[in-house]
């Protein structure tokens with residue numbers, strides 16, 4: 001065989017490998033149409049049932065998807081249990097307050113009975129987050145599917161999640177490392193229209209903020225006073241904290257309106273009004289729920305397309 005033939009063989013192989021690679025990593029809306037047509041209704045049923053019993057479930061599912069996608073891509077790595085030799089993401093500090101994993105387990109169990117070994121846990125999380133938003137009064141959208149589940153989950157990697165004390169440039173860096181821009185940052189922060197935060201997550205703003213100011217001056221005064229009552233300096237109440245906006249079970253644009261009044265919970269929320277680009281977007285989303293919803297959907301699809309896994313797990317808590 002001539003060297004020319006060998007090199008065209010190699011090139012041919014590389015082209016095929018590349019096509020296969022991109023195909024494996026391309027998500028599609030009809031991914032399970034032939035293999036598991038009941039996937040969407042099954043996940044929705046599991047989310048609906050849990051939300052009826054517990055009003056905190058929707059927020060938990062939305063945050064779960066975000067934390068999954070930001071570490072190793074949306075690969076269900078956040079669902080894996082720690083083992084004797086490995087502390088998993090789930091047990092990393094920012095994830096201790098994640099919950100509602102049983103909603104994913106229930107959906108997976110039902111799907112395994114219908115279409116064994118077919119639906120990835122990562123896809124279930126993405127669908128559950130979408131359903132959580134919709135069932136809370138927010139928009140719905142078509143979720144591209146075909147994610148694979150990862151085999152690695154390391155607690156210390158949760159340090160790569162953005163912290164609530166981040167300023168705008170730290171937030172921008174964290175998002176851009178994942179291919180997300182300033183618009184995605186502002187739109188996705190709107191996820192804080194749902195849910196709750198523990199005192200420790202905003203302690204920095206209400207006690208010993210700076211040498212000359214005990215409280216973050218960008219925070220509305222009586223709002224800060226309330227937070228200080230609920231979360232005293234040496235708080236002993238483990239579950240003490242505050243809702244992220246005044247309608248914590250409704251997916252609306254209230255979060256942005258409150259942000260403009262200095263009534264946001266985290267430094268990272270308030271940071272969005274410290275930069276002209278992000279401030280313009282905050283104004284826009286505060287003024288129009290439609291604009292917020294449109295941007296949120298676009299950014300969710302972008303975030304949830306960060307892929308990473310290799311297999312379809314049989315049990316979401318364990319690698320195959």
Ligand code: HEM
Pocket residue numbers: 056058059060062063066097162163164165166171188189190191192194195196197198199200201244266268
């Ligand atoms: C921009 C950077 C972000 C930071 C620094 C951040 C930080 C936090 C923190 C510290 C909490 C409270 C945890 C606790 O005290 O228990 C929280 C809650 C929450 N976050 Fe974020 N977050 C960010 C972005 C997002 C995104 C992109 C989403 C989803 C699209 C999201 C959805 C939520 C939800 C729904 C909750 C409430 C969880 C519950 O009630 O169980 N966050 N976030």
